[in-house]
Amino acid sequence: MTxxxxxxKNYSSWSLRPWVLMKHLGLPFDEQLMIFxxxxxxxxxxxxxxxGRVPCLRDGDTVVWDSLAIAEYLAEAHPGVWPxxxxxxxxxxxxxxxxxxxxxxxxxxxxxxxxxxxxxxxxGPALQADIARINELWNEGLSRFxxxxxxxxAFSAVDAFYAPVVFRIQTYGLPMQGAAAAYVQRMLxxxxxxxxxxxxxxxxxxxxxxxxxxxxxxxxxxxxxxx
Numbered sequence: 001m002t003x004x005x006x007x008x009k010n011y012s013s014w015s016l017r018p019w020v021l022m023k024h025l026g027l028p029f030d031e032q033l034m035i036f037x038x039x040x041x042x043x044x045x046x047x048x049x050x051x052g053r054v055p056c057l058r059d060g061d062t063v064v065w066d067s068l069a070i071a072e073y074l075a076e077a078h079p080g081v082w083p084x085x086x087x088x089x090x091x092x093x094x095x096x097x098x099x100x101x102x103x104x105x106x107x108x109x110x111x112x113x114x115x116x117x118x119x120x121x122x123x124g125p126a127l128q129a130d131i132a133r134i135n136e137l138w139n140e141g142l143s144r145f146x147x148x149x150x151x152x153x154a155f156s157a158v159d160a161f162y163a164p165v166v167f168r169i170q171t172y173g174l175p176m177q178g179a180a181a182a183y184v185q186r187m188l189x190x191x192x193x194x195x196x197x198x199x200x201x202x203x204x205x206x207x208x209x210x211x212x213x214x215x216x217x218x219x220x221x222x223x224x225x226x227x
Contacts, residue, residue, distance in 0.1 A: 002029045004070075005048050005056040008036050009200035010225065011210045013112040013164030015055045016196060017067040018074075021160035023192035025080050029057075036207040068100050071157040082158075083151045091144070092151040092158035095137055099161045106130040109217045110168045111210060114200040115225035118172050118218040131174055134165060138180040147179065148186055155190070163187065167197070172218065201225050 004022065006015030022029050034045060034054060042052040049056035049065045057064040057073065064073045075081035083089045105126040123131070141150035141158070150158045166187040169176060176184055187193055201224055214220065 002027075002057065002059045003032055004029045005032045005034055005045075005054050005058070007034050007041075007054045008203055008205060008207065009033075009196055010114050010203050011036065011112055011207060012054060013107075013167075014053075014067050016112075016164050016167075017160050018055050018057065018070040020163045020190075020192045020196060021071060021081065021157055022074070023195065024155050024160070024190065025078065027074065027078060035205050036210070067161070068096065071096070071160070075157070080154060081156060083145075083154070083156050085145075085152065088145050088151045091141065092156055095141065095150065096158045096161040098137070099165070103130045103133070103165075106134075106165070106168065108213075110172045110174070111213050111217075112164050112167055113171055113210060113214050114167050114197055115223060116171055116214060116220055117222035117224075118214060119221050120172055120218040134162075135175075135177050135180050138162070138176075138183055139178050142179040142183060148183070150183070159187065163193065166193070 004018060006012055006019055009015070019031070021027075032048070034041070034048075037044065045054065046052045048058065050063065051065045053065070055065075055067055055070060057070045059073075062073075064070045071081060083092055105124075109120070109127050138150060142148075145152040147153070149155050150162065166184050168174065169184050170188065188197075204226055
């Protein structure tokens with residue numbers, strides 16, 4: 001059985017990517033949830049992941065320890081991970097890679113915390129630039145390939161890579177324009193996304209570092225998590 005190691009669903013945006021991809025495509029896997037602890041998780045996570053980080057996929061003797069590498073590994077054996085059309089596939093891979101390596105301000109100032117609603121203290125130029133680029137990119141994909149997903153009529157890895165951004169938009173009320181706004185609601189309604197969200201709300205664990213980061217950049221207005 002293929003095993004996917006992930007961390008807290010409320011916080012772990014990187015874990016969400018392969019999880020939602022595999023769930024939506026119906027690929028069987030065993031989920032292993034590893035809770036963020038106080039301080040470093042390095043020693044505990046190194047037991048299953050060479051990088052000491054999640055997500056990590058173990059398929060027999062094969063270990064794949066990066067979300068983009070996991071997507072590519074799955075694509076070699078399963079259709080539908082990337083669009084079948086060559087042009088759409090090239091765009092989807094480029095957009096996913098941009099998410100994988102970019103949007104640093106969005107990551108730092110709008111950390112994923114699915115169960116919260118947060119009013120940001122400010123949206124500075126760098127964060128505004130990231131939000132504008134998300135709007136531009138999503139509206140381009142939806143218009144160019146016809147939707148309802150970013151690279152065409154089927155959910156693919158590029159949608160999975162932006163799934164954490166969808167939760168961030170919900171948490172922080174980030175402004176989306178045009179077709180991108182409807183895309184957010186469409187993604188939130190997906191069964192796999194709803195399953196992840198429900199599980200995130202039910203988690204009893206709190207990670208101090210993640211909580212402190214959220215309070216540094218904004219005011220929590222609502223908390224839907226298990227008390």
